[in-house]
Amino acid sequence: MTETTETATAPRPQYPFSSRGDCLAPELDDLRGECPVVPALSNAGEDVWLVTGHAEARAVLTDSRVFDRAAVGLPDAPVQDTPIYAPEVMNTMGFLRRAGLADEVRRALGPEHPDLPEEWVRAVVRRELAAMLAGPQPGDLQHHLATRVSGEVMCRLLGIPLADLPRVAEFADGDVTMLVPAEQTARNWAGMQSHMAGLIAQVRDGTAASARIPADGLMQRLVARNDPDRGLTTGQLANIVGGLFVLGYEDMTSFLGVGAHNLLRRPWALEELRADPATADRHIEELLRFSVVLGNALARIVTTDTEIAGRRLRAGDMVLISTDAANHDPEVFPDPHRYDPRRSPNPHIRFGHGPHYCAGAHLARWVARIAFTELSHHRDLRLAVPPEQLEWRPNHMAITLAALPVRW
Template identity: 55%
Template sequence: MTTTDQALPHYPFSTRGDRLADELRGTCPVTRVTTNAGHEAWLVTGYPEARRVLREERFRRSRVADEGSPVQDVPVFAPELLDAMAYLGRAGLLEEARRLLSDLPDLPEEELRAEARRGLEEMVAQGAPGDLQHHFAERVAGPAMCRVMGLPIGDLPRLRHWADTDLTMLLPTEEVHRNWEQLRDHLLERAQRCDPGVPGLVPRLTAMNTGSDALTPHQLANVLGVVFVAGYEDLASFLGGAAFHLARMPGALAQIRTDPGAVEGHVEELLRYSVLMGNALARICTDGTELGGRRLRTGDLVLVSTDAANYDPATFPAPDAYDPSRRPNPHMRFGHGPHYCPGARLTRRVGALALTELARLEGLRLAVPPQDVEWHPDRMAIMPAAVPVLW
């Protein structure tokens, strides 16, 4: 399915995280768009329609990797990159991966708090204005993911570069694939040399990857790469966006500071309120159906904007209002259905601990008007280039 109508709107509409793009608002829950790759797709912005796509088997994520299927950006490097959890399941590794990502036995609470404190203390020591993206969001996300993965902290500069490059849209296919090969080969080497007694996903899953259903070393390295990239970018994006919003809301920071138990409501509302997805969750329709009043055909590419779904006024009254007391708050930041993000607990836990530490810095506020904050262009995970602040 290639584009034949140049008048179709081009998606994504924006990679700024300060507000939902105007084109994502409105009453049309399913609309036709053109992707970065020049293919036609159905963009889903309505909340019930998004839940249906992410829940029903007729909309398959794994089929995006099929030869000839329409794509968002560049062709997928390897099929396990799109269906990492399914590959872990077939190899008997999924439950252990979920345990390590959900119970977080290798990520002590005090270490997370200390990392956030150290970053903020360094920022204050260097003097105003500070940068919360660098000294807070990335400072917390990087070490947290290295600890979860069981990777040396010294690897972080290279891992961060590979992750940032992988999630940059509009790069040549060859550059994207070459970048991923470097990340995969690095993780392959780490897996081959790791000490099974060291905590973390890399040594644990490598030790367990045995038997007739075992993944090949390259497959396992690819899956581990997906976990690191998704975990690091989601955390750095969320914490950066949350810091941007809270620096504009002194009342919210004061509430967290005086009542730390309130932080969970703020985390949930920030997960809904923040615009964090530069592209969309892609699925292939494997059985023609009707969705949102539109007729979808077998083989159609379907793109779900969870950002737009989180602003659907039928589900979230006054969606533009920031309301940490919002109950219920069934946002779709982590997806829905069988592919619900296994790192949801990680983001929630890290977010709550880090934002509690951030709120201790009294007088925190943006150093520039909100519209002057710069955002990384063309990113799949929307992230501020910097969050300049005063205190």
């Protein structure tokens, strides 16, 4: 990679800088102050460009012709963390579009969410909160509100047996753990693919009921509508179903936990939610902007020589976009480290931007609105330890609390 400034010979900072979700790593603010696009090292030690500015992040995410997402999975591409398992995992919607299945996935994740009745989701949240409150103190809100709710939601949405949740959650946790040997990552993903392929085979051959696989769900509809001769192979479909579970489960678990932590540290916010549920949408948007949840970055590969923020990028370079840093850019968000649900406008890019805008954005907002509104009704809940004593899972692609101990 080539650049035109003296920083070419300076030591490159290695990103990411922190596994904590209670505040933005100060290095990100410092680097943005120098330049919103800086040379850095990936977790794997590769030369990359790190984007921390909001305008620059939007520009990269918008131009998929110059900044290619799918190319991240090519064998000769720079490595961010560990090698990517399969092209269809990095380019899920592209593979689904070619197979004529993308609209089915968008419908399942969008406002219709046919597999997730609101009363069912609310009942799961209430049951988990009640189970925690019936147990010993301190209770673990991360387990009950974040991990368990996210797991059940994704199992029902995809049509995965709830009894399989511990196993597929274990696979998912392994898949998003950084800095592990490539062989271990490959074995873990092979386990996830094999598990999903087994479910798909049972749905296809009519033995799903005897295996206690739900009769409906997104996986079942994809199997029914996929043409194995002209559409996705079983392996590709298994990878896509596994990838959808990993992304939905891990991202939702991260955001529900970090968001609950941020609300508990601001009792006035929970009181406002309790007194006026109509404020939920603006609290959700500010939590999405304010919460630090991206453990690594959104990666893109430069396809043709270009320039951004005065930096010359060459074809083949890897670009890492820190959406957390972009969402704390003072050029766009005045006083960015202050939680302000009345912030307007609030053009955060938590779900990306442009052609690869996250298909699960509506689902994440909707589940969070239910979860945090229900949480607000328990006015006696409080953190059981000082915030600085909370433990965060190290080297996780989605920043996640090890536990969120609370008392009441």
